[in-house]
Amino acid sequence: MLDFINFYVVPGIVTGSIYAFAAIGITLVFSIMRHAHLAHGDMATMGAYIALAASTMLGLPVYFALLLAIPLTAALAVGTDKLFYEHLRKKPKILTTMSTLGTALMLRSIVQVVWGVGTTSYAKGITRPNDWFGLKIKTNELITLLALAVVVLGLAAFLNRTRWGKAMRAMSDNRDLALLCGIDNARVITLTWLIVGGLCAISGFFLGINTEIKSMMGWNIILPAFAGAILGGIGRIEGALVGGLMIGLVEELSVLFIPTEYKAVSAFAILLLVLLVRPRGLFNGKII
Amino acid sequence: MNAPLQMANLRGGYGDADVLFDVSIDLGDREIVVIVGPNGAGKSTAMKAIFGLLKVRDGSIVFDGQDITGWSPDRVVQAGISYVPQVSNIFSEMTVHENLEMGAFLRKGNFSSAYERVYQLFPDLKNKRKAIAGSLSGGQRQMVAMGRALMLQPRVLLLDEPTAGLSPKYMEQIFQISRDVRDTGVSILLVEQHAKQALAFADRGYVLAAGRNRFEGKGSELLADRAMAEMFLGG
Ligand SMILES: Nc1ncnc2c1ncn2[C@@H]1O[C@H](COP(=O)(O)OP(=O)(O)O)[C@@H](O)[C@H]1O
Numbered sequence: 124m125l126d127f128i129n130f131y132v133v134p135g136i137v138t139g140s141i142y143a144f145a146a147i148g149i150t151l152v153f154s155i156m157r158h159a160h161l162a163h164g165d166m167a168t169m170g171a172y173i174a175l176a177a178s179t180m181l182g183l184p185v186y187f188a189l190l191l192a193i194p195l196t197a198a199l200a201v202g203t204d205k206l207f208y209e210h211l212r213k214k215p216k217i218l219t220t221m222s223t224l225g226t227a228l229m230l231r232s233i234v235q236v237v238w239g240v241g242t243t244s245y246a247k248g249i250t251r252p253n254d255w256f257g258l259k260i261k262t263n264e265l266i267t268l269l270a271l272a273v274v275v276l277g278l279a280a281f282l283n284r285t286r287w288g289k290a291m292r293a294m295s296d297n298r299d300l301a302l303l304c305g306i307d308n309a310r311v312i313t314l315t316w317l318i319v320g321g322l323c324a325i326s327g328f329f330l331g332i333n334t335e336i337k338s339m340m341g342w343n344i345i346l347p348a349f350a351g352a353i354l355g356g357i358g359r360i361e362g363a364l365v366g367g368l369m370i371g372l373v374e375e376l377s378v379l380f381i382p383t384e385y386k387a388v389s390a391f392a393i394l395l396l397v398l399l400v401r402p403r404g405l406f407n408g409k410i411i
Numbered sequence: 412m413n414a415p416l417q418m419a420n421l422r423g424g425y426g427d428a429d430v431l432f433d434v435s436i437d438l439g440d441r442e443i444v445v446i447v448g449p450n451g452a453g454k455s456t457a458m459k460a461i462f463g464l465l466k467v468r469d470g471s472i473v474f475d476g477q478d479i480t481g482w483s484p485d486r487v488v489q490a491g492i493s494y495v496p497q498v499s500n501i502f503s504e505m506t507v508h509e510n511l512e513m514g515a516f517l518r519k520g521n522f523s524s525a526y527e528r529v530y531q532l533f534p535d536l537k538n539k540r541k542a543i544a545g546s547l548s549g550g551q552r553q554m555v556a557m558g559r560a561l562m563l564q565p566r567v568l569l570l571d572e573p574t575a576g577l578s579p580k581y582m583e584q585i586f587q588i589s590r591d592v593r594d595t596g597v598s599i600l601l602v603e604q605h606a607k608q609a610l611a612f613a614d615r616g617y618v619l620a621a622g623r624n625r626f627e628g629k630g631s632e633l634l635a636d637r638a639m640a641e642m643f644l645g646g
């Protein structure tokens with residue numbers, strides 16, 4: 124039983140947390156801007172490398188480097204919006220979605236030019252897991268879960284208790300009415316990109332610290348992250364949390380039944396199934 | 412007469428085609444004015460024109476002596492006009508109280524007295540303040556929509572078919588509340604399908620058809636006008 128938990132459930136929840144960070148960002152973009160954000164993974168890669176640079180160049184401990192990477196990636200997200208998406212706001216959303224694919228390729232190229240295509244990591248050497256009565260969990264894994272809890276609770280508090288958080292929910296709920304209330308749509312959009320960029324840095328960082336850092340790392344999680352967002356119900360933050368965690372768990376558990384090389388297929392299978400059977404997802408999200 | 416809102420000879424539409432050809436509507440201080448007319452006449456469009464949601468090609472909209480033609484919605488709200496659209500007029504995933512809070516978004520400082528006033532006008536909403544607005548009945552949703560629009564204490568309130576789909580009991584209630592609102596110093600311009608009841612209740616009325624003014628006058632005069640009654644009120 125403990126072996127099952129240590130080998131499958133713990134890695135599943137950790138992977139799922141990384142997907143959840145990404146899925147929450149994807150769902151936020153959709154609920155406010157109403158388009159898919161295909162640059163999400165590569166923006167996460169960017170965040171991971173910014174943290175790496177901050178830690179190696181400035182000699183910061185990695186978690187401090189993350190605190191620096193969050194605002195920088197947030198600024199990057201706002202920048203891509205101003206440069207590439209803002210002028211498309213009134214056009215059909217498919218144009219913006221395609222444009223995010225362009226951003227994805229661009230960000231990846233920048234990462235490859237600056238940092239190369241090799242594989243690296245935040246800390247050399249192998250960390251041994253802590254052992255609590257047989258439950259084996261690494262410190263970084265524990266921090267990942269803790270960070271997810273903090274981010275989700277923080278985001279919920281922001282959305283439910285603050286003026287601008289409520290304005291975000293209002294705009295997601297009924298954009299025209301938000302405008303009639305005098306809620307400045309442009310400011311809500313900028314705010315959303317700030318949060319989304321920060322979440323990208325966080326998901327990229329935790330992906331990097333739990334696995335390895337490479338230029339394709341973010342693109343490789345884009346499918347499970349979207350699957351998580353859609354499984355939870357697009358536009359639903361609690362859905363993205365649960366959906367991301369579930370996709371991570373299912374991926375890890377799937378190796379019990381299918382060869383390891385194919386575990387990424389399970390996210391795809393869930394995505395297909397949800398779209399066919401329950402396109403609004405678990406939490407009754409918006410129709411896509 | 413001091414008319415806070417004057418729409419004069421409006422021509423315009425959504426795209427290149429005109430929907431309004433020549434529409435003029437005045438709303439006096441503390442007045443309730445109703446717009447009636449067949450479906451597709453341009454009644455909703457006339458209201459959207461006030462909120463800058465339309466390409467106005469000719470004519471003008473003056474509020475409180477200031478030309479507001481083509482202003483963006485947030486400027487119009489800030490100036491003192493609130494608008495309850497015909498459809499999707501609440502934040503259906505937010506609570507009743509949050510709907511009111513969004514209505515007061517532009518208001519700085521303490522606005523607890525604004526909540527008080529709205530809950531006084533709509534006692535039904537007070538016990539439902541924590542309820543998700545989308546889960547309420549049609550009549551209650553309309554009250555949320557009106558309450559939201561009143562949070563900024565506007566000088567002019569625009570209501571687009573506030574009683575559509577409501578039972579006669581709720582219709583009476585909405586009319587009564589509109590009078591109460593008017594008595595607090597708000598001028599009300601509303602569009603109504605229930606032409607007879609609305610003309611009887613309003614101070615003045617306009618009949619729009621095919622994007623033009625057709626009749627205007629006191630509610631009782633319009634109701635008494637045989638030609639007009641035959642054409643637009645089904646005899
Ligand atoms: N958003 C829109 N885009 C284009 N045409 C519209 C739009 N809304 C309404 N119309 C057209 O404008 C005309 C008047 O509509 P409307 O003002 O809604 O009528 P009413 O409210 O009097 O029933 C109709 O012919 C309608 O098809």
Ligand SMILES: [Mg+2]
Pocket residue numbers: 454455456497
């Ligand atoms: Mg209408």
